[in-house]
Amino acid sequence: MICTRRQTIWLGGGAIASLAASRSVGAQTVAEVVMRGSARGERVWFDPFGLSVTSGTTIRFTNRDPGNGHTATAYHPDNYDRKRRIPELATPWDSDFLLPDEYFEVTLTVPGVYDYYCLPHEMAAMVGRVVVGTPGDVGWDHSTEDDDDVSDQVLAVLPPVDKVIAEGAVRWEDRS
Amino acid sequence: MLKKLTVAAGLIATTTTIASAHDEKALMNAPAGEPYVQVSEVLPLPEFIPGLGTLFVDPATLPAGPFLAYDHDGLLSATIYMTPLDDLQNGVSFDDLNLGSHTVSSADVYYNAGHPGVEKPHAHVVLFHDEGAKERLAK
Numbered sequence: 001m002i003c004t005r006r007q008t009i010w011l012g013g014g015a016i017a018s019l020a021a022s023r024s025v026g027a028q029t030v031a032e033v034v035m036r037g038s039a040r041g042e043r044v045w046f047d048p049f050g051l052s053v054t055s056g057t058t059i060r061f062t063n064r065d066p067g068n069g070h071t072a073t074a075y076h077p078d079n080y081d082r083k084r085r086i087p088e089l090a091t092p093w094d095s096d097f098l099l100p101d102e103y104f105e106v107t108l109t110v111p112g113v114y115d116y117y118c119l120p121h122e123m124a125a126m127v128g129r130v131v132v133g134t135p136g137d138v139g140w141d142h143s144t145e146d147d148d149d150v151s152d153q154v155l156a157v158l159p160p161v162d163k164v165i166a167e168g169a170v171r172w173e174d175r176s
Numbered sequence: 177m178l179k180k181l182t183v184a185a186g187l188i189a190t191t192t193t194i195a196s197a198h199d200e201k202a203l204m205n206a207p208a209g210e211p212y213v214q215v216s217e218v219l220p221l222p223e224f225i226p227g228l229g230t231l232f233v234d235p236a237t238l239p240a241g242p243f244l245a246y247d248h249d250g251l252l253s254a255t256i257y258m259t260p261l262d263d264l265q266n267g268v269s270f271d272d273l274n275l276g277s278h279t280v281s282s283a284d285v286y287y288n289a290g291h292p293g294v295e296k297p298h299a300h301v302v303l304f305h306d307e308g309a310k311e312r313l314a315k
Binding site for chain 1: 220221225226290
């Protein structure tokens with residue numbers, strides 16, 4: 001496993017983001033999201049592409065596609081001037097490009113819905129959604145801005161929040 | 177037995193022009209010289225891509241290429257073209273593309289969802305230059 005140059009970003013309330021050493025996960029819960037692709041690159045996807053976690057969970061994005069570079073990039077104006085699709089008080093992240101077996105970690109604390117995409121593969125609808133907590137949590141935020149910034153294909157892939165919470169993880173049946 | 181890439185009679189003149197446009201022998205072994213650059217050195221992609229090998233391309237020819245594909249021993253094994261589907265649908269044609277080698281044993285054409293450098297969904301047109309090329313580029 002290669003630890004990339006990226007660092008863990010703690011996304012806390014009040015738009016305060018403090019940088020911590022990438023491996024100082026400590027007792028934090030870590031949830032895995034893997035970037036995958038078929039052998040010839042016909043299909044690319046996040047696995048799972050829908051994930052339900054508790055506040056404070058660290059999400060580890062790992063590229064397991066041997067033939068491609070991928071990113072995990074939050075929809076946010078700070079990232080290529082995209083419309084915000086994460087909680088307003090959360091700080092956006094961008095993993096930068098991950099080569100095969102590289103990974104990036106981010107810790108999410110603000111309850112709500114976080115949508116992200118792969119920079120070179122958004123046109124292929126390689127997107128994902130992390131749901132932190134549940135709608136009843138204090139500070140819950142699903143105030144994503146309008147949908148004009150993303151394609152119908154992207155909207156079709158993003159799983160409904162209640163489905164993500166109910167299933168814990170939403171995966172493609174078989175894309176390889 | 178290797179099959180020579182047979183160019184239609186009407187294209188012979190064009191082929192002659194292509195043949196004179198580069199030194200074929202100079203491209204047979206990596207690294208391909210200027211104006212080609214190694215793709216993994218300018219884009220976030222693996223040095224050896226399973227199925228495609230180590231790629232070199234002249235940036236001025238993007239997105240179509242040709243991409244010159246070398247095996248682990250640095251032998252030119254395939255010439256690859258990458259043609260965005262929406263460009264083709266909109267009437268863009270990619271004509272008179274160069275070749276890494278004029279010897280072609282087989283060709284594969286398949287869909288690719290995109291990757292750094294050619295992010296639009298596109299077709300890979302892979303011309304293998306000898307019968308063992310596909311296996312050597314596989315992994």
